[in-house]
Amino acid sequence: MRAKDEFGPEYVLEVFDAKTGMQGVLVIDNTARGAGKGGMRMVPDVTTEEVMGLARAMTWKNALADIPFGGAKAGIKFDPKSPQKEAAIRAFADKVKVFIPHFYIAGPDMNTTEKEMGQFANQIGDMRATTGKPASMGGLPHELGSTGYGVALCIKTAVEFQGKKLNGMTVAIEGFGNVGTFAMKFLSEWGAKVVAVSDSKGVIYDTDGLNYDALMKTKAETGTVTAHGKGKVLPAADLFKLPVDILIPGARPNVITDANVNDVKAKIVAEAANIPMTYEVEKKLMKRGILVLPDFLANAGGVISSYCETMGWDEKKMFATVTEKITNNTKLVMQRAKDHDTRAAALAIAKERVIEGMKRKGWRK
Template sequence: MTDPLALVDDWGPEKIVVVSHRRTGMKGVLVIDNTARGIGKGGTRMSPNVTVTEIARLARVMTWKWAGVDLFYGGAKAGIVADPNSPDKEAILRAFARALSNEVPREYVMGLDMGLTENDAAIIQDELGDRGAAVGTPQHLGGVPYDELGVTGYGVAESADAAAGRIGLALSGSRIAIQGFGAVGAAAAQRFDQMGAAVVAVSTAYGALYDPAGLDVAELLRARDQIGDGFVKEHGRGTALPPGAELTVDCDVLVPAAVQDVIDDDTARRIKARLVVEGANLPTSPSAQEILAERGITCVPDFVANAGGVVAAAFAMDTRYSGFRPETTVIFTAISARLRTNTETVLEEAQRLGVTPHTAGRGLAEERVRAAMVSRGRIPRAPRSSW
């Protein structure tokens, strides 16, 4: 078992709160990583395998993500140890919200992550009696429904287009492989399709489908809605592959958009894509990132490529108590502009310094967070020169 104190470094976490509720069996954790640039904001996930270390890692990603797109919120994340398909989901969610009523929404505002939906965000608001307790609620409640709008996947495709242009790859006509066909992967596939790219592989936990000539994205979405994630076995189109094989198919752009830690050193050596765009959080290990760079494969970091969700969340945060619903066209325009600019900036900085994009992007984000920590007196100012 990891000692939570061992997770603390120069950046955070500032607070780790572990909660439980005997009657419902709820167990959960909130990690507020760094609030130098603003209140803690990050998604809440529900999974039987949630750990404190996992949530702490994701909270740190949120610190860099907010700073990377230069928006003024702090890194945080929460997790609930439970099956999101449990018939007791609502009771567990309400118990979790109650247990964190000291922190929410004064120090942390809940959002959506793996296992939670727009309606779950509404349940949190209802339990705490506060519209400001969570964002990502349904549109009919005045919220910004991230998954329904597909904001994160949209941003991944916009980031990929910017990165492709920088390496001389025309996205239109290119071949895209996507791991994961949930909210992020499916929305990215739709946007790639609109851009004229061919989605040649998609996957779920049940397996993958591959067709070098391109899959029909609209047909895949219909099949998923009708059958569920098992459509990759029952769809009947394309070649069926085992889970994970989609990472190494012949393609131009690879988008890991499922879970963390899926590209290790061995997989990095077998990837055939020219460009990897991280739709999921933490899909590559640091050593895998180095291998990709050595092989001349550009890898756009998660905290850059999948930041469309945080841009949308910033709009939702801004209007939590407003009687007016945020304009979706404004949100999508902002996502495209910020992610394209940030992608180009990070890749240019990586080339200039001769480091991986992860190192370059994190360095830029660290500068912004460090400046905020100095201004707030959280770390000492550098001594003035006597000259």
């Protein structure tokens, strides 16, 4: 099992429900800055160790985002395609109820959406149990695009910090789901030229630039961006080799590895996905003068939106808060980064904020 340290975890709870066969784990890593906040995923092979690692990542992410949440994560070991899915969600809610909402607040994650968040909150009997709920339950659904907007804004802020302009810069985006689509929408509106987008079927590449509305129409009608008439279709792996200014890995983990790191030609890599590469691989990019915007900086729009939901704020105030936090934190990381090591700078800022919270609570001197 993952080692414990001065930061946590505070609680590791493993649960089982005999009726559904549901097994689950809740890890509350650190609550120095507030209730532990992190997604609730449902996958058949989730492990306690994996959830512990994800909970720690949320401690740093929420601290760097500068929102009053600690870090936590929940994993339900269950087939998400099972007709018993709702029963498993409700059973898990019953088992962890004692921790909610003062120690844990859930959110959507792998195979859980606003629908499951609604079921979870209903079962707990407290709307504060989760964020990402349906709008009818006072939620600010992630479908509003806060994460993709945050990724685009992080890039824009970093580019302007370097004294450059986003206008005319070329972009390649891996993944055309919720995050990728909104990142493309806002980057295009701000003058960048998105030339390549991928999904599970492959890459569509057009050096003249891809039109956002037209590509959304293609995806909706055919289920894949590769059916877009305009442009060239390439294998998915080729996206990372394209001669673009900005590369956005936004789908799967560990897509940039030792095997293809030297193929990356982009000047900026913005991590919209969680852990699209290891720190060792990031350092190889940084050594070549490539700016890496780490995942827990670039994709924090979603957790900032979650905070806004707990405050009862509307969509307008949520976007204003995401704008303020992402802009300030990106500038802070850029200022602090030594030898271009943005991850080390971001982690140092997050740790300082958590330690400050621990001191306030009298947990350390």
